[in-house]
Amino acid sequence: MSAEEAGGVFHKAQGRTLDAFSAEKEREWKGPFYFIQGADPQFGLMKAWSTGDSDSGGDEWEQEIRLTEQAVQAINKLNPKPRFFVLCGDLIHAMPGIRAVFSGHYHRNAGGTYKKLDMVVSSALGCQMGKDTHGLRVVVVTAEKIIHRYYSLDELSERGIEDDLMDLMKKK
Template identity: 65%
Template sequence: MAGDESVFLRAKDRSFKGLTEDEQKEWSGPFYFIQAADPQLGLMKAWRIGDCDSGGDEWTEEVQLTKQAVQAINKLQPRPRFLVLCGDLVHAMPGCPFREEQVKDLKEALRGSDPDIPLVFVSGNHDLGNTPTPESIEQFCRDWGDDYFSFWVGGVLCLVLNSQFFFDSSGCPELMEAHEVWLESQLQRATQTPSRHVLVFQHIPLFLNKPDEEDDYFNLQKGIRERLIQRFKQAGEKKALELYTSKSQVASVHLML
């Protein structure tokens, strides 16, 4: 559909159109952004009837709530520098009924966003599948842009990760390896850039309450969690590194290292 590329597909080639290092590498003073999570069109009815494994055949409520959020954000002054929308974007898993309709209706709800507020999308497990495949990742990229990338805003380096690779990459080991190589290069870059802050966005929280907590549905496995924390600490040793995750069912984790 006309306009998709300028609104929904700005994340391309591991960068983000209009928010590149060349355009935004200079610190320009304090700013704020909006983080929203889990519009998950189709979940509310599925949750009420106790059938969350289904794709959910109704999502009028979620569309209305998304439109209300867009209207509220559009009224903010000064404008937020960007809106990051963390998955799950829709409830229907890849290949399930209602998937295409949910994606279409979410895009329609978001089209009312102020064009001066870039929309940044972070993939969730319902967007890629609990065990993502090359096909499910390709479909996400066609709908919403790259599944992982970096961008800059006002002298701040931002990284968007595909956390499903940390959960289960058995269906796409080569893509997971490419993500690892890219992430390592970005963390190395973070130590060398003049950026005062580094922001990391991903779907699955490292932990819910404390780093050494037991494994849970909503956190990453302890071994993976510990390795990521160590890598983030090293990258943020001489600057502020903050981690923002989704899961609106629990408090978002804001990890300042």
């Protein structure tokens, strides 16, 4: 795929239209296919409902995480693979002790802080719209803090994760 073709993939939703598949390639019917639709993992709701405190009792996500992992494992075992997977509905019910929110879609690194909540935006693997390099963000979570660092793909493949971050993961 050329850089020009790849760039178009990242402009999926415009004018309330999803262009996830090339109109040129999808113009003619090529036979049956299937996709998977999932809904409402709603992390935190199971505990909230079990305790009867649906307003603030969703501080545990273990059951929903286990079920989501089971769903991903089941989908990954399918043959043939689905054409795509779409997840609809509520993603979370409650935010237990959240200190940082990590996102993308801005195609450059950015972020800020609001009331002790860090918003961290990671630049793109693909099409860059700022001066950042194609890369990935490494996030280390300890009991005391969250440390994150953006690495270019070249840096990460040539040098790996820096020693200070690796040391944090070794501490118990």
